[in-house]
Amino acid sequence: MLVTVLGASGRTGSHVVRLLRRHGHTVKAGLRSRQRGQHAAALGAEPVLADLTTDPAGLVEVFLGSDAVINTAGAADPDPSAVNMVDRDGTIAAIGAAERAGVARFVQLSAQFADSPDQGDRLVRSFLLAKQVSDSALRRSSLIWTLVRPGNLTDDPATGRVKVAGHLEPGRVPRADVAAVLVAALDEPFTENRGFDVVSGDTPVTAALAAFS
Ligand SMILES: NC(=O)c1ccc[n+]([C@@H]2O[C@H](COP(=O)([O-])OP(=O)(O)OC[C@H]3O[C@@H](n4cnc5c(N)ncnc54)[C@H](OP(=O)(O)O)[C@@H]3O)[C@@H](O)[C@H]2O)c1
Structure with a gap:
């Protein structure tokens, strides 16, 4: 499969690129610079310029030929204007570009409580609201979508084990395990056109996704 990863230089995105290569996929690593x-080239991926906020037409070019897009990009700055620009409008631009490029599958790294921002942490309300809007746009799109909603991300080592459900109590989860879920979703038809929470757990990733079905 040819997979384009957005935010490939990020902490989660780097794990995604590494895992995709390990699974034998061809990878375009979307970067802002x-x-x-x-780093992406060292992992065997093709570095491509893909900024969600500056060049929607360029994104179409980048996505041409891709079977799937995994979007791990997100604003570094929690300021509402930054998250609205990247996590909301940038992601919506990427969804539109993927449709225009004929991409079939779009896996989105969202966040726990993005589907109910009023129940999430008030400190990240703007971020959750931005994600809520772009997640809705993905659901309404013509793409086969998956919305992965992790709890708080950590840099702990991968455990390969998670808990997956439509909705879970607030939790934490290593970025490496979230990356494994994002990549495994490509091969798990039960994740198509579905969204789910992910936190650390006891179940191996593929079994957790299969059990979610
Ligand atoms: N932090 C949490 O606890 C948490 C919880 C749930 C969900 N999330 C979601 O998970 C995402 C990934 O988290 P992370 O910690 O792996 O993030 P990260 O390390 O900060 O990486 C974010 C990536 O997004 C890229 N990016 C930023 N603006 C962009 C733009 N305009 N166009 C294209 N790419 C852009 C960055 O590129 P550069 O390297 O060029 O800056 C970087 O590659 C977050 O952004 C958030 O949406 C986070």
């Missing part, structure tokens, strides 16, 4: 390309 060519200077970040060395």
Whole structure:
């Protein structure tokens, strides 16, 4: 499968690129700057310029030929204007570009409580509201979508084990395990056109996704 990863230089995105390559996929690593390309190239991915906020037409070019897009990009700044620009409008632009490029599958890294921002942490309300809007746009799109909603991300080592359900109590989960879920979703038809929460748990990733069905 040819998979384009958005936010490939990020902490979760880097794990996604590494895992996709390990699973034998061909990978385009979407980056905002060519200077970040060395790491992606070392992992065997093709670095491509893909900024969600500046060049929607360029995104179509980037996505051409891709079977799937995994979007792990997100604003570094929690300021509402930044999250609205990247997590809301940028993601909506990427969804539209994927449709225009004929991509079949779109896996979105969302966040726990993005589907109910009023129940999430008030400190990240703007972020959750931005995600809520772009998640809705993905659901309404012509793409086969998956919305992965992790709890708080950590840099702990991968455990390979998670808990997956439509809705879960607030939790934490290593970025490496979330990356495994994002990649495994490509091969799990039960994740098509569905969204689910993910936190750390006891069940191996593929079994957790299969059990969710
Ligand atoms: N932090 C949490 O606890 C949490 C919880 C739930 C969900 N999430 C979601 O998970 C995402 C990934 O988290 P993370 O910690 O792996 O993030 P990260 O390390 O900060 O990586 C974010 C990535 O997004 C890229 N990016 C930023 N603006 C962009 C733009 N305009 N166009 C294209 N790419 C852009 C960054 O590129 P550069 O390297 O060029 O900056 C980077 O590659 C978050 O952004 C958020 O949406 C986070």
